[in-house]
Amino acid sequence: MKNSSQEVFDSEARRQLVNGGSKFKAMLHCKCPVCKEGDMFRSTATDLGNFNELNKKCKECGYGFMPEPGFYQISMFFTYMVGVAIFVVFGFLTYLVFNDPPLWVYYATIFIPTILSAPWNLRYSKVVMLYYFGDSESFK
Numbered sequence: 539m540k541n542s543s544q545e546v547f548d549s550e551a552r553r554q555l556v557n558g559g560s561k562f563k564a565m566l567h568c569k570c571p572v573c574k575e576g577d578m579f580r581s582t583a584t585d586l587g588n589f590n591e592l593n594k595k596c597k598e599c600g601y602g603f604m605p606e607p608g609f610y611q612i613s614m615f616f617t618y619m620v621g622v623a624i625f626v627v628f629g630f631l632t633y634l635v636f637n638d639p640p641l642w643v644y645y646a647t648i649f650i651p652t653i654l655s656a657p658w659n660l661r662y663s664k665v666v667m668l669y670y671f672g673d674s675e676s677f678k
């Protein structure tokens with residue numbers, strides 16, 4: 539006779555066998571944290587008008603992508619952290635590659651990657667927020 543934790547383990551193991559089980563891969567493709575199949579977002583990151591709009595529910599398992607009102611407001615801190623990291627990395631690379639160039643070169647090499655990466659930055663901030671602070675564990 540199985541206890542409930544064994545059944546939970548079995549269902550998780552089965553789910554990982556079916557879906558490949560890679561949390562990182564599911565996060566990379568912005569998939570549902572529960573089934574790792576349904577898309578979190580309505581469109582792609584290159585659709586500049588709608589890149590940040592979430593589906594209300596997972597089309598595969600029905601998990602709601604909005605655990606509570608205002609849930610994703612904290613994701614702006616992830617967005618900020620990644621933005622600062624891009625600033626620091628590209629600023630340092632500019633200093634090394636161009637041997638301390640004029641200020642306008644720093645502006646170009648820092649702001650262009652930051653602006654171009656903004657859609658992915660915003661989307662992955664929401665993905666991280668939902669995966670690590672959402673209620674997907676209780677939904678399974």
Ligand SMILES: [Zn+2]
Nearest residue numbers: 570573596599
């Ligand atoms: Zn799902």
